[in-house]
Amino acid sequence: MPENADQAAELLRVRLAEGRPVVLRGAGTRAPEESGEVLSSLKLNRLRFLDPEDMVAGAEAGMTMAAFQHVLREKGMHLPVGPWYPEATLGGAIAANDAGPERLFAGGLRDYLIGIEFVNGAGHKVKAGGKVVKNVTGYDLGRMLIGSRGGLGLITAANFKVLPLPVRPRAVLVRADDATLRTGLFKMLETRVQGDWVQVLFRAGRRELGIGLSGNAARQERVIKDIAAAFSSGIEIVEEETLPAGSPGSGRHSGFLSALLLGEAPPALHIHGVFPTSLLLTPALWETLGMGDPLSVLQPCGGDLHFFSKDTGVEEQERALARLRAALPEREGYLVLERAAAELRWRHHPAIPAPRAFALMRALKKSLDPRGIFRGSFYEAPAL
Amino acid sequence: MALPAVLRAQLAALVGERWIKDDPVSLFTYRSDGLTLHEAEPAAIVFPGTTAELSAAVKILAGAGIPFLPRGAGTGLSGGAVPAPGAVLLEMARFREISDVDAVSRTVMVGPGVVNDQLSRHVRSLGLHFVPDPSSQKACTIGGNVGENSGGPHTLKYGVTVNHILGLEVVLPDGEVVELGGRTWDTPGPDLTGLFVGSEGTFGIATRICCRLSPLPEKAITLLAVFDSAEDACRGVSGIIARGIVPAALELMDRVVIGAVEQAYHLGFPPRAGAVLIAEIEGLTEGLDEEAAQVEDILRAQRARETRRARSDEERLLIWKARKQAFGAIGRLAPSYYTQDGVIPRSRLPEVLAKIYAIARRYELTVGNVFHAGDGNLHPLLLYDPRRAEQVQAVLAAGHEILEACLAVGGALSGEHGIGLEKSSMMGSLFNGEDLEAMKRVRAVFNPTEILNPGKIFPSPGKCADAPFIRAKSGIVA
Ligand SMILES: Cc1cc2nc3c(=O)[nH]c(=O)nc-3n(C[C@H](O)[C@H](O)[C@H](O)COP(=O)(O)OP(=O)(O)OC[C@H]3O[C@@H](n4cnc5c(N)ncnc54)[C@H](O)[C@@H]3O)c2cc1C
Numbered sequence: 001m002p003e004n005a006d007q008a009a010e011l012l013r014v015r016l017a018e019g020r021p022v023v024l025r026g027a028g029t030r031a032p033e034e035s036g037e038v039l040s041s042l043k044l045n046r047l048r049f050l051d052p053e054d055m056v057a058g059a060e061a062g063m064t065m066a067a068f069q070h071v072l073r074e075k076g077m078h079l080p081v082g083p084w085y086p087e088a089t090l091g092g093a094i095a096a097n098d099a100g101p102e103r104l105f106a107g108g109l110r111d112y113l114i115g116i117e118f119v120n121g122a123g124h125k126v127k128a129g130g131k132v133v134k135n136v137t138g139y140d141l142g143r144m145l146i147g148s149r150g151g152l153g154l155i156t157a158a159n160f161k162v163l164p165l166p167v168r169p170r171a172v173l174v175r176a177d178d179a180t181l182r183t184g185l186f187k188m189l190e191t192r193v194q195g196d197w198v199q200v201l202f203r204a205g206r207r208e209l210g211i212g213l214s215g216n217a218a219r220q221e222r223v224i225k226d227i228a229a230a231f232s233s234g235i236e237i238v239e240e241e242t243l244p245a246g247s248p249g250s251g252r253h254s255g256f257l258s259a260l261l262l263g264e265a266p267p268a269l270h271i272h273g274v275f276p277t278s279l280l281l282t283p284a285l286w287e288t289l290g291m292g293d294p295l296s297v298l299q300p301c302g303g304d305l306h307f308f309s310k311d312t313g314v315e316e317q318e319r320a321l322a323r324l325r326a327a328l329p330e331r332e333g334y335l336v337l338e339r340a341a342a343e344l345r346w347r348h349h350p351a352i353p354a355p356r357a358f359a360l361m362r363a364l365k366k367s368l369d370p371r372g373i374f375r376g377s378f379y380e381a382p383a384l
Numbered sequence: 385m386a387l388p389a390v391l392r393a394q395l396a397a398l399v400g401e402r403w404i405k406d407d408p409v410s411l412f413t414y415r416s417d418g419l420t421l422h423e424a425e426p427a428a429i430v431f432p433g434t435t436a437e438l439s440a441a442v443k444i445l446a447g448a449g450i451p452f453l454p455r456g457a458g459t460g461l462s463g464g465a466v467p468a469p470g471a472v473l474l475e476m477a478r479f480r481e482i483s484d485v486d487a488v489s490r491t492v493m494v495g496p497g498v499v500n501d502q503l504s505r506h507v508r509s510l511g512l513h514f515v516p517d518p519s520s521q522k523a524c525t526i527g528g529n530v531g532e533n534s535g536g537p538h539t540l541k542y543g544v545t546v547n548h549i550l551g552l553e554v555v556l557p558d559g560e561v562v563e564l565g566g567r568t569w570d571t572p573g574p575d576l577t578g579l580f581v582g583s584e585g586t587f588g589i590a591t592r593i594c595c596r597l598s599p600l601p602e603k604a605i606t607l608l609a610v611f612d613s614a615e616d617a618c619r620g621v622s623g624i625i626a627r628g629i630v631p632a633a634l635e636l637m638d639r640v641v642i643g644a645v646e647q648a649y650h651l652g653f654p655p656r657a658g659a660v661l662i663a664e665i666e667g668l669t670e671g672l673d674e675e676a677a678q679v680e681d682i683l684r685a686q687r688a689r690e691t692r693r694a695r696s697d698e699e700r701l702l703i704w705k706a707r708k709q710a711f712g713a714i715g716r717l718a719p720s721y722y723t724q725d726g727v728i729p730r731s732r733l734p735e736v737l738a739k740i741y742a743i744a745r746r747y748e749l750t751v752g753n754v755f756h757a758g759d760g761n762l763h764p765l766l767l768y769d770p771r772r773a774e775q776v777q778a779v780l781a782a783g784h785e786i787l788e789a790c791l792a793v794g795g796a797l798s799g800e801h802g803i804g805l806e807k808s809s810m811m812g813s814l815f816n817g818e819d820l821e822a823m824k825r826v827r828a829v830f831n832p833t834e835i836l837n838p839g840k841i842f843p844s845p846g847k848c849a850d851a852p853f854i855r856a857k858s859g860i861v862a
Contacts, residue, residue, distance in 0.1 A: 053626050054729040054760070076628060097570055104490070108570060110578045111547045126822040127815070130796045132727045134544060134759045136533045136582045137796040137803060137814060138841065139823045143546070143578030152574060164628030189488045192511055192599035194668055219671030274568040276489035302569045303489065333568045351572035356563040361573045363829045368822070378573065 001043045005060075005117060005125050005156035011039065012154065013123035016373055023375045024150035026062060026092025036375045041091050044156055049131070052077050056131050058115065058159035061091030065098075069253040077162045078253060080106035084306075085266065086255025091155035096338075097147035100252060101197035101212070103302025104277070106163075109146050115159030116142035121369030125156070133161045144364070149350070151376025152368050166196060166214030169240040171249045172224060174209040176233040181209050182281045184231035185300055189277065193226045195301075199248040201260065202289045202296040210248025212240070260295060267293070269309040269317045269340050271324060275333030277303045285327040291320070303333070314343040325352070350378050385470040387427045387450070394444050395430055403431040403478075414473055417460040418520075420720060420770070421780070422805045426467040429455075433478045435553065435561060435591040442589070443559035445472055446835050453837035454589040456496065456528030459520045461723050462804030464531060464584045468839045476527050479591060482506050490597045491550060491567050496527025496590045503595065512597040515542040518800070519708040530590050533582030535800035537633040537707065538664075540758035542598060544800065546581040551594035554580065554587070557836040567594055579826070584802045585837045587830035601666035604632070605676040606700045609688040613658035614638045614753060618733035620661055620686040621757045625730065627682055629675070633664040634758030635707050641714065641752040641765075645706045648713035653706070657689070661757065662707055710754040711765070718750070718767035722779045726790030727799030730760035739789045740764050747778040761799035762790065788813070803841045812843055 002008035015022055015037075022039040041062035048058040052075045059068055065083030068090060072078050082100030083093055094116075099108040115129035118141075128141035145155055172195075174181065181200065188195075188211075196212035213223045228235055243250045251259025257266060279285075280300045289296035289307060297306040309320050317340055324335060335352045337345055355361060365379040387395075387406065396404050405411075406428040416423035427450065432438035445452045451471040458465050467473055479495030482503060486492070487510045494503055500521040504513040517536035518524055524534070530552070535544040542548075551565035565577030580587050611617040617636050624631065637645065638659045646653050653660060661683070665675050680691045694700035706713075714721055728736050737753065744751035744766065755763040764786055768775040787797055787810060797807045797814060811820060820842060827834075 051729065051731070053622055053731045055625060055630075056729065097572075097575065099570060103569055107543060107547055110575055111543050120818075120822055124818045124822075126819050128819060128823070130814075131794055132729060132760055132796050132799070134535055134539070134727055134756070134761050134799040135796045136798050136800055137807075138811060138819075139826055140533075140546075140579060140582055141822060141826065143575045144826065146575040146578060147570070147572060148574045163630065164625075167628070186488060189490075194599070216671040216674050218674065219668055222668050222670035274570050274572070276486065276491065276567045278486055278488040281488075304570070333566070334572050336572050355571055355573045356566070357576050358573070360562060360564075360576060360829065364574060364576075364826065367825045367829045 001040045003043045005044070005119065008039070008044070008154055008156055009119045009123050009125045012119055012373060016123050016371060021373050021375050024095070024154050026089030026095070039154065041089060041154070041156070047071055048157060050075060055133060055162055056114065056159060057162050058131060058157060059090055060157045061155040062089050064089055065093050066254045072162055073165065073253065076165050078165050079112060079160055079162050081109050081112060082252045083255045084257055086251070086258045088255065090158050094146055094155055094158060095148055095150050099302065099304065100256065101199040101249065101299045103299060103304065104198070105196055105301065110143055112160045112162070113142045113146065113158060114161050116145060116155065117157040118145060118153035118155045120153045121371060121373050126153070129159065131159050149376060149378040151365050151374050151379050153374070167216065168220070169196065169212060169214045170220065171238050171240055171243055172211045172213065172227050173236045173238060173247060174211070174231050174233060175207070176231065178207060178283065178286050180231065180233050181207055182283070182286065185281055187230040188227065189301065191226065191230060193230060194223055195227070197249060197252070198299065198301045200298040200300065201248050202292050202298070203294060208248055212249055260297065264294065266339065267308040267310045268312045269320060270338040271307040271321060272336045272338050273305040273307070273324065273328065273333060275303050275328055277301060279329060279332055280305060282327070288323045288327045291323070312341060314341045317341050317344050345377070385427050387472070388448070391444065391448050391450070392428065395428070395441060398440055398444070399430060399432055399437055403433065405429045414455070414458070417458040417463060417465040419461050419463045419804070419806055421722060422463040422466050424467055424469055426473040427470050429473045429475050431475045431478055435555060438474065438589060438591060439555050439559045439561055441474065442555055442557065446558055449835070451835050451838050454527065454531070454585045456525030456531065457499070457523045459524045460528060460532060460802065460804065461725065462798065462802040462806040464802050464804040464840060466805055471838070474589060476525065476589070479527070485510065487512065489567065492595050492597055494526050494593050494595055496525060496530065496593060498526050500524050500526060500529060507597055508600070511600050513600050514595055515539070515548050515598050516545045519711065526593055526595065527590050530581050530593060531583070531585045532800065532802045535756065535759070535761065537635050537756060540634055540756065541630050541632045546578055548596045548598070549577060549581050549593060550596050552577055552580055552590045553592035555589045555591055557588065557831045557833070562588070565594065569596070582802070584804060584840055586827055586840055588836070601632070603669045603672055604664055604666035604700065605672055606694040606703050607663045607676060607679060607683070608692045608694070608703060609661040609663065609683040610654050610657045610690040611659045611661065611688055614737050615734040616687050617659040617661045618737060618757060620683045620688060621733065622731050623682045623686040624663065624679055625758070629679060631663050631679065631758065632666045633662065635662040636660070636753065636755055636757040637707065637710060638753040640750060641710050641754040644713040644717050644752065645710055648709070648716060649706055651702055651706050654690070662703055707754070714752055714765050714767070719769045719771070722766045722768065722783055723801070724762065724764045724766070724783050724786055725798045725801040726787050726795055727759065727761045728790050728793050728795035730758070732793040733757065733760060736762070736789055736793060740786055743782050743785045743789070747782040749778055749782055756799070759799060760795070784810070805840060808841055809843050811841065
């Protein structure tokens, strides 16, 4: 556990000399690499700067998203990208490209990451970007590290553009049958309702849709009217602070998963899917999501789904994966095994199918980490 | 440097004789982009019509060891589309298709030759638009926007080009066609789409682009605030942001620019104002007036002499015409001008702006400022006469000092125009050898032999950092 970027670089150079690869880890919420010494960023956890006037903040990569959001909130700011796992670190969230239910309205990490510091495969500290909100000075290596899954470099610090906290955030909750919800979501998107986030929860036989909104009273009244027009069923309006635990949108800044799971440990299987929004509103997919245990989460705006299962059996997990694949057009998006039984991860590439630019991703890995010091199963040839 | 005859014949057979140009007038026309301080004639200009043609042309050129580079509309301001000696320009104007509009997923596929403004018009009836709106939007192409990661007045709230690009079909310098990203908002693995956007035509040539569309604002309120000095106007900007309001646009024009714009368009801008700030807030009709009133209060508290609201759409459009065509208006004040693009933390604007005026005074140059104040993205326009070598030299030296002033407060060399040829010699003042080496390693993955758009972004070893000075002295800049 290095305590600063220079120590991390030094340690990596030692491992390079010894020829001993390392596994990069933040909080370890995702599928861990099979073998190798763990290099944890958890002690790189200091805030570097926070300038609300300039709407920028920077911190070391081992700081948890929740802690980062907390210091931002104290200054009236936030990063509108919610963490999935409460203990997720900034570096981990970047490496996994986490995104929450705000994706369509507020964007993802790519839209807020403005500067990066990392240690490359040669054990050298590298920086790119800066602390200004708009910057095209050189290649954006920060965006390259988004989704890099620990294989391209050890992220040691990151700078973000941050936004003022939404004014009086509230949530509209809709409980209805699948068909009503799907039609309503379609209508809502077509009529361009200006919410802040959208999340659908699938729990045993129950669906719950939440839509976030904010702004002055007149604006909110209008958005609520628009939502009501899209959904024929009754809606309920709740202040965000008083959202009951476990309802859509809870834990947006502190980690959805523990809020949604009501404190239960993360399930053994977590499949994340990214697809164009219009493909996520089909009866077949909703039926499959309904099989999630204890729940599934759909964030139709911006296009992702999260399927969970407590089942630890390999074949049961395989069947769940097959069902999801059958409910989604294969070439239009991807499923990612975020957590799964080791056997399943061995059988499949973490992304299903492997990304179309996979050869380039591997070439990138080879160029930036020529000696393979960072273990990265993501970059290994996909199973056939 | 003419193309070898055999090679020319091969290219002509591929794209058709009318789509290859190497007559003296064409070569002269294509010798520079929007930055006229750097110029070099290409060996030829080829206009491929399809991805297959482009890929084949690239294979022919790469096979012969002849460098090449893509060009959109050539409005770039950092020399990105200026050819290296003997290079062939691949003009993307024929890639004009707009297809697969999906109003629910909010995506559309476009060819890189589609003009920025045209895309927004195409999807307007669906209540959607493509947010990045460079002031050059009536001419510049989506391919060029991707190349430079362009911004525009409305990127303060909604983000620059990269935030609105989901996928790319790209021809690599060896002719291979690859797909980065897709129609999904994220793709597993390193964000290659995000990396490609802003690579200034040095990674590959985009042939098909999946853009993200956003809802058109239902209503926009445009405010014009008049200040005694540009520094005061900058404080107004900070005041708004400090109150937690992020307008869609916050643009500043100083006295010189106001004068030029008045001369050109007669909008009734107060002639003796030190600066005007254009603030636009937009969104749903409901609640917008209150927000506008709040912004007006803040601006008045920050010493705005007067605030005006555009009373009609025509008035609003007129204000934006003044802003977006300010560069053109400035063109009337001097034979040429040099646009800088440094970006700084917003709260340092008053101090850096004061420095810019001081630097211009010291070099006896006129400087006008019209810029994206909300983003801290400066655009000092240094006026000069290219026929006067000493003025060219003064402009380059002043430009250099201005960028140093930006770096000194934690800023960067370019907010949206790119490094290109123009600022490559200064990359070393922001990044160390390791940083630059890491960037080059990334380029090597896409463009290993540097046959695509060579000589851009990175300082060339052995090249004098002030090469343009020498060219200016020798009278090449004219
Ligand atoms: C009056 C004026 C106002 C401007 N205002 C703004 C502004 O507000 N904001 C802003 O950001 N910029 C502005 N610009 C700069 C310029 O318009 C932008 O950089 C624009 O995006 C360039 O587009 P283009 O089609 O002209 O590209 P070009 O100049 O032809 O090319 C730009 C770069 O992109 C590369 N490129 C072109 N096509 C492709 C492709 N298909 N694939 C890969 N690379 C490609 C080129 O090689 C080159 O490096 C302005 C310029 C002018 C002249």
